[in-house]
Amino acid sequence: MIVIDGSQGEGGGQILRNALGLSLITGQSFRIHNIRGQRERPGLMRQHLTAIEAAMAIGGATCDGAGVGAAEITFRPGSVKGGDYRFAVGTAGSAGLVLQTLLPALMIADAPSRLVLEGGTHNPYAPPFEFLERSLLPLINRMGPRVEARLIRHGFYPRGGGSMEVDITPSPLRRLDCHDRGALGATRATALVAGLPGDIVRREIMTAREVLDWPHDCFHIERLAEERGPGNVLLLEAAFEQVTEVVSGFGRFGVSAESLAKTAASRILGYMASTAFAGPYLADQLIVPFSLAGGGSFTTVKPSNHTKSAIAIAEMFLGRQWQIEAQSDGTHLLSVK
Structure with a gap:
């Protein structure tokens, strides 16, 4: 079983979300302690609990210790199944971050999926819907899967109440080398x-x-x-x-x-x-799919703690090493071997 310290690196919810997604894909169980250990309010919040429940639903998984405020859980994956799913955060917690948890497994699943995700679509603690639709998903689609997202209702912090629909047609992932962003x-x-x-x-x-x-x-x-x-x-x-x-x-x-x-x-x-291909937030999101593709590279600005934490979790589950090289133009080249 993989053991993760949730306070390492950026010490937030991304560590948990990436671990859930990679656990579903690899079939490896994990225990995480000190969940969100570097946050002002550590432990699971409602959106993180929804991500766990969603991972359990699509992957036939079990989880011990999950509850709002919990600092430690043990997650045991089952078998991922494509299909129609609906998940509601119930607060302004990010629906997009629930998608971040589920997307890696569903885009290489056994069948297409449709997700309805309800909660926050625009809040200051997560990428807004437009980032997912226009920055991240076009690159995912270039890797093989077909993912289409539609904003049904805006959901702002603190009210929430937003909704998005996501259609996922799975496919094996092919590597990308993203060095030149073009004109x-x-x-x-x-x-x-x-x-x-x-x-x-x-x-x-x-x-x-x-x-x-x-x-x-x-x-x-x-x-x-x-x-x-x-x-x-x-x-x-x-x-x-x-x-x-x-x-x-x-x-x-x-x-x-x-x-x-x-x-x-x-x-x-x-x-x-700059000449960087990926901004700091896009860089975070590319680590898992590039790792799953078994190769690829991109340039970005100075890697953030979020990016480094994503790399650490991906290496734990997949054993594929990332290399970070500073470039003469001030960017950094990130490549997975």
């Missing part, structure tokens, strides 16, 4: 707001226009139904020929619209000024 195509800035004064998004867009040297028709405001709020997010997208980067800034109490927009704009400009 820049479209750019887009979208400010979403629900149940909050419209002046917030106008100020976000005005500030983003001042910082970004993008055409005026790239900037958009989208007002959602009042009952979907309160919520606000600024999404900045840079679509290159081979990859799309999506940077998000979430409105929250005590942070001005101007400050939010300046921070998000600075992040997208930093990515665009």
